[in-house]
Amino acid sequence: MIELRDIYYTRLGTRDLEGAEKFTTQILGLQVVGKTNDRLYLRGDNKHHSLCYFLGDPTDHTVAFELRDWTAVNSALEQLEKAGVLCGRGTDAEAQDRHVESFIWFLDPTGNRIELVSRPHDAARRYFPSRDAGVTGFGHVGLCSTDPVRDQAFWLNHFNALVSDWIGPCPLLRVNTRHHQMALFATDHKGIQHINYQVAEVDDVMRSYYFLKENNVKIVFGPGRHATSGGIFLYFEGHDGMIYEYSNSDRKIIESPDDHRPRQFPMHPSSFCVWGAKPDIAEFKD
Template sequence: MQSADIAFVRLVTADVGAHAAFAGDMIGLQAVPGGEGEAWFRSDIRRRTLVFTPDGPSSVGIAFRDPEHLDLIAEKLQEAGHSVERHDRAACDRLFVRKGIRVSDPSGNVIDLVQGPHHSGIRFFPQRDNGILGLEGVALRSASPERDLPFWRDLLGFDLRDRAGEIVYLGTDSLHHRIALYPSDRPGILAINFAVEDLELVMQNRYHLQARQVRLPFGPGRQAASGQIFLMAEGPERLLYNLVTETAQVDPARHRPRQFAADPYSLCSWGSRAQGVAELEL
């Protein structure tokens, strides 16, 4: 298995301005010049990691280091009956990658599998002292995580790390998980995980957001499976920004998937309870 990380998130919206204001003014991501009608943001050394656009589809970019690995995945996907779109030069330029293919998982989530996401020669400079280290992972809605698991594991090469009820955690490197699949009645991006320096920065962000009357539907808390400390903030169209730290490191060769009970303490061992987010209520 070749390790991969989350390169970017593209979110289609009819209200780019509202999302841009929240991502910049509330979360404190660095705004950078974008395409016409779009809003681009950075969270680390990469040229951009979050894009709001009026043109679809929404997608998650997953970066592999080896371009030949993309060809192997494309072959496996096609042999399994999945439709694969190969990005031409113009499409790669729009995504700021060297090479890429696009596929949808069985629930309908669009995935851009890419190689060579562009880095910036200018260091990441957030709009405020938020302690953000980078884009760490995403939570996706899934009609059936168990049905979708073979797509992610057998075709894309992710490891099953743990389950909590029907929630599935998937990883490719030593980080506990990069992708989480949550049972839902529709596909889409549920949450975007941004790593922050430590618990102190989680709490500083909490008070910053609370003072500005941002809804915080879950946390601060600690995830049972991964040990991840988290704080979720709700943006426009109920997009969740998850500020996280202390996500566990695992040995991929030795880790064995565990089954956590369908119990609220499996999502937060500290006792925090999600409010108003159906996918986070066990």
């Protein structure tokens, strides 16, 4: 069993770094912590970065998790190799690019690239937002899955992942006591379906709702309240069509993980929003 501590960063390809910087700073409210001719690093908390845009194919996505035991890189790689999972070790140059001491990578059954990092770098200075969106940190991702039941079994068999709830066949998975760090959504392709950033208060969600409307950003779902985590949310379309979400859902802690009973919700808009908001997101529709 490979023990994961938390989700750590995402990497997204783009043909337009300037557009990515404009959106992530002026709209999303992240802080630029590094920029080169082909890289843009951004943060929303005390990590070195939680989001990296790189010059490349906009469909090239990566999700990274931190290993619970920083000495477990070799054993994690051995376990994945023994299980027949396509995987490999990152080079020193690749680790430097990711601002971690070392990492390995693998492909899940859908083909999503996942990286497991050891000793990721932290920021020496406090996070200073480019826009006061109330961002407190990177929360979770929605991950595309061509077979959520199969991919759920993959994560439960090889990692310390647990199911918090289901919506239809799609599991919301956690590796710590926060409600979820990853949700698997049924699609016909690989990639990241959405990226969540946590905000401090409900007021932050509502302030951003009006801010996004004033700036002609397409809102695709919300404001609303999730039936699963109980958090207030807002989804909107970002650079290269990536969907971003603000919510305060990860403040909802599962106090007794061993006693938690995962709930089964139907694949219906009401399972995503108890207030009645209707999603303009294909993966959220029945």
